[in-house]
Amino acid sequence: MQLSLEHVGKTVGPSVHLYPQSLTPVPGAVTVLLGATQAGKTSLMRLMAGLDVPSTGRVLVDGIDVTGVPVRERNVAMVYQQFINYPSMTVADNIASPLKLRGLPRAAIDTQVRQLAERLHIDIFLDRLPAELSGGQQQRVALARALAKNAPLMLLDEPLVNLDYKLREELREELGQLFAAGDSTVVYATTEPGEALLLGGYTAVMDAGELLQYGPTAEVFHVPKSIRVARAFSDPPMNLLAAEAVDGGVQLNGGPRLAVNLPERATRALTVGVRASALRVHPREGDVTLPGAVELAEISGSDTFVHVHTGVGEVVAQLTGVHDFELGSPITLHLNPAQVYVFDQSGDLLVAPERKGAPK
Amino acid sequence: MSRIDLDLAHSYKPNPQEDGDYALLPLKMSFEDGGAYALLGPSGCGKTTMLNIMSGLLVPSHGSVKFDGQDMTRATPQQRNIAQVFQFPVIYDTMTVAENLAFPLKNRKVPAHQIQARVGQIAEMLEMSHQLDMRAAGLSADQKQKISLGRGLVRPDVSAVLFDEPLTVIDPHLKWQLRRKLKQIHHELKLTLIYVTHDQVEALTFADQVVVMTRGKVVQMGTPEALFERPAHTFVGHFIGSPGMNFLPANVAEGALSVGGLGLSADRELPAGEIKLGIRPEYLRLVPVGAIGALPATVRQVQDIGTYLLVTCDVAGQTLKARLAPDATPPAVGDRVGLQVLGEHTCYYKNEELMA
Numbered sequence: 001m002q003l004s005l006e007h008v009g010k011t012v013g014p015s016v017h018l019y020p021q022s023l024t025p026v027p028g029a030v031t032v033l034l035g036a037t038q039a040g041k042t043s044l045m046r047l048m049a050g051l052d053v054p055s056t057g058r059v060l061v062d063g064i065d066v067t068g069v070p071v072r073e074r075n076v077a078m079v080y081q082q083f084i085n086y087p088s089m090t091v092a093d094n095i096a097s098p099l100k101l102r103g104l105p106r107a108a109i110d111t112q113v114r115q116l117a118e119r120l121h122i123d124i125f126l127d128r129l130p131a132e133l134s135g136g137q138q139q140r141v142a143l144a145r146a147l148a149k150n151a152p153l154m155l156l157d158e159p160l161v162n163l164d165y166k167l168r169e170e171l172r173e174e175l176g177q178l179f180a181a182g183d184s185t186v187v188y189a190t191t192e193p194g195e196a197l198l199l200g201g202y203t204a205v206m207d208a209g210e211l212l213q214y215g216p217t218a219e220v221f222h223v224p225k226s227i228r229v230a231r232a233f234s235d236p237p238m239n240l241l242a243a244e245a246v247d248g249g250v251q252l253n254g255g256p257r258l259a260v261n262l263p264e265r266a267t268r269a270l271t272v273g274v275r276a277s278a279l280r281v282h283p284r285e286g287d288v289t290l291p292g293a294v295e296l297a298e299i300s301g302s303d304t305f306v307h308v309h310t311g312v313g314e315v316v317a318q319l320t321g322v323h324d325f326e327l328g329s330p331i332t333l334h335l336n337p338a339q340v341y342v343f344d345q346s347g348d349l350l351v352a353p354e355r356k357g358a359p360k
Numbered sequence: 361m362s363r364i365d366l367d368l369a370h371s372y373k374p375n376p377q378e379d380g381d382y383a384l385l386p387l388k389m390s391f392e393d394g395g396a397y398a399l400l401g402p403s404g405c406g407k408t409t410m411l412n413i414m415s416g417l418l419v420p421s422h423g424s425v426k427f428d429g430q431d432m433t434r435a436t437p438q439q440r441n442i443a444q445v446f447q448f449p450v451i452y453d454t455m456t457v458a459e460n461l462a463f464p465l466k467n468r469k470v471p472a473h474q475i476q477a478r479v480g481q482i483a484e485m486l487e488m489s490h491q492l493d494m495r496a497a498g499l500s501a502d503q504k505q506k507i508s509l510g511r512g513l514v515r516p517d518v519s520a521v522l523f524d525e526p527l528t529v530i531d532p533h534l535k536w537q538l539r540r541k542l543k544q545i546h547h548e549l550k551l552t553l554i555y556v557t558h559d560q561v562e563a564l565t566f567a568d569q570v571v572v573m574t575r576g577k578v579v580q581m582g583t584p585e586a587l588f589e590r591p592a593h594t595f596v597g598h599f600i601g602s603p604g605m606n607f608l609p610a611n612v613a614e615g616a617l618s619v620g621g622l623g624l625s626a627d628r629e630l631p632a633g634e635i636k637l638g639i640r641p642e643y644l645r646l647v648p649v650g651a652i653g654a655l656p657a658t659v660r661q662v663q664d665i666g667t668y669l670l671v672t673c674d675v676a677g678q679t680l681k682a683r684l685a686p687d688a689t690p691p692a693v694g695d696r697v698g699l700q701v702l703g704e705h706t707c708y709y710k711n712e713e714l715m716a
Contacts, residue, residue: 193666194666197664198663200663275667296565298536301600302601302683307536307540322589324584327543327547
């Protein structure tokens with residue numbers, strides 16, 4: 001199914017929810033809408049579903065204009081943040097409800113319900129009511145019902161946000177497999193860059209009602225076209241350092257000079273972007289150094305994010321594994337100049353690190 | 361400030377018979393004076409029950425709670441001299457920030473000049489000095505919760521300060537600032553702080569010692585580094601880290617280790633019988649197929665997670681994940697590779713508990 005948004009915008013009274021934007025999600029694949037709260041993800045999804053009518057522009061499905069066609073006349077499955085199920089129906093009846101609407105014979109319904117429940121590991125709860133299940137299990141029921149609908153377009157609005165992180169991890173992996181196995185066009189909204197990367201597929205980065213960039217997820221991550229995209233698509237946030245164009249490269253304000261090939265169009269004032277993962281405590285050949293003092297070590301479970309006060313400002317370094325740092329202790333960070341991003345005065349990308357070993 | 365000793369169990373049922381009847385299985389543990397502790401586990405693991413027993417909101421069905429050796433099992437929160445901070449702000453809207461912070465001290469008839477000095481100190485630590493004269497009612501939820509934190513920390517003579525998921529209402533980008541504040545404050549004030557959360561980042565960042573719980577049981581109390589490097593229980597290996605530890609069933613007979621029918625030589629002595637190997641994705645190494653000591657595996661998925669590559673492999677009917685540096689040359693899906701599962705970081709489990 002080919003969904004196309006053409007210059008759709010949405011204004012409500014005096015406030016702009018969405019600036020006019022065009023997006024054609026790749027059919028049969030996952031498109032992640034990535035952005036902070038209030039970026040416009042939900043507004044855009046509501047236009048896709050037909051829950052809202054755009055103020056400007058058109059919505060096309062397989063080339064046919066469906067702008068203004070209400071959601072019940074479209075074939076769309078939706079999953080929300082909140083776990084929405086029919087409270088008085090058993091899990092089995094919840095999952096069966098879209099199948100019954102289609103008028104399938106009883107036996108076929110039972111088989112499909114059981115298959116879906118098995119895939120989402122809720123087959124032992126089929127006779128229970130949703131209220132008797134945990135949050136994670138309730139959301140699995142909602143997901144199973146959406147999948148049962150087998151709609152050509154499936155919209156998921158931060159479906160895992162209300163679950164704790166281990167459940168989120170498990171369910172995200174299962175969803176990735178289910179999406180890959182099906183042929184629906186999936187649109188999935190999230191605030192978490194890590195979730196977009198784990199789901200893969202394609203990503204549309206949104207910020208303050210604007211669609212900033214759309215492309216294969218890893219490509220958007222590695223080659224963000226602007227500071228705004230880089231900021232939205234990094235966790236911890238990309239370190240942004242003030243710099244100036246000089247002979248043979250870039251001079252960091254209050255820090256070392258980096259040998260970087262700048263394109264002709266480079267402005268004098270620049271911003272250098274350094275991913276937290278590009279900062280290391282072990283030196284390698286060709287590195288420059290950033291000496292500083294530890295402000296805090298944040299530990300995510302697999303990584304340690306060290307916040308360091310340096311001459312170029314406060315930076316965050318991402319170190320693999322769990323490491324203990326005394327607050328205030330001295331530390332030297334190392335950086336290969338080939339791994340920096342350079343943005344011009346207006347925030348547009350000039351230089352991105354070369355990518356080695358990126359999977360195709 | 362006090363050392364807190366727990367030697368207890370708790371059941372909400374009148375006649376507990378089996379393990380499942382207990383909210384807290386029998387446990388014996390101590391919280392040292394001046395330490396920063398976190399109680400970490402999924403919902404329903406018993407961490408809030410434990411906190412309520414320490415604060416005096418709940419009397420354990422079995423055993424005792426001691427503060428500095430003195431039995432406090434049935435003492436009220438006031439008698440225990442405990443300060444508490446909850447998920448949601450508990451403050452007086454009609455008072456100013458300064459009055460809110462001063463309230464716990466005024467209540468205990470602390471002299472006015474001491475109150476002023478302490479309120480000033482706490483406000484400065486929380487970066488609220490410029491808001492002292494503002495009415496609490498006009499502040500955002502974040503700011504109100506900061507006042508709650510300040511009220512919890514303002515009394516210098518408390519036995520302990522207990523936090524129950526205190527950052528729930530805080531916006532994500534402010535969370536790390538407050539985590540840093542709490543850590544700094546712990547350094548400066550040397551209060552005993554006990555922090556309940558289901559979030560590994562909060563627990564591992566805040567605490568010197570983390571108590572990991574599951575199903576009413578304390579499975580490990582240790583430093584963040586220990587929980588990562590040497591999880592005492594398979595649950596800890598699974599729960600800490602994203603993705604968590606890989607586990608691989610293995611067998612030891614007559615001192616020889618075999619995994620999926622392949623003999624491997626371990627660098628330490630192992631107990632006989634069915635065991636599990638635990639290897640973190642960070643320590644699982646990909647080597648050419650057929651390399652000595654490597655398990656043959658098939659690559660199922662390769663994901664570019666931006667800051668690293670995540671390779672999922674099938675080996676002897678199990679799924680293992682390996683995390684590679686972003687500049688590594690990744691294998692292709694379907695490739696046959698070798699997996700180096702033994703090394704100094706490998707953990708060995710028997711009946712889910714760390715053996716070697």
